[in-house]
Amino acid sequence: MYLCQILSDEKLANIAEYFGLKSVGSVCPAISEMKKLEEKGEMGKVLNQVYRILNIKK
Incomplete structure (x- = not known):
């Protein structure tokens, strides 16, 4: 698995948790x-x- 994919998965997990979603699949x-x-x-x-x-701001 590529590092960018691992980091992406971690970010998705954080997003899911932040919005109260039950899983990254959401x-x-x-x-x-x-x-x-x-x-x-x-x-x-x-x-x-x-x-x-x-x-x-970027």
């Missing part, structure tokens, strides 16, 4: 949608919108 539908956006090359645009909504 995050999977969102990940699936993110992968679709990434394949279309639209991930950067979506992330910029999220940053703007959450008022996060």
Whole structure:
């Protein structure tokens, strides 16, 4: 398993715990949608919108 995958799994577990989800699997539908956006090359645009909504400075 690649290190990035391990780190990704840890981040997902933290996200699941933060939002009170019962398992990392609960995050999977969102990940699936993110992968679709990434394949279309639209991930950067979506992330910029999220940053703007959450008022996060890069």
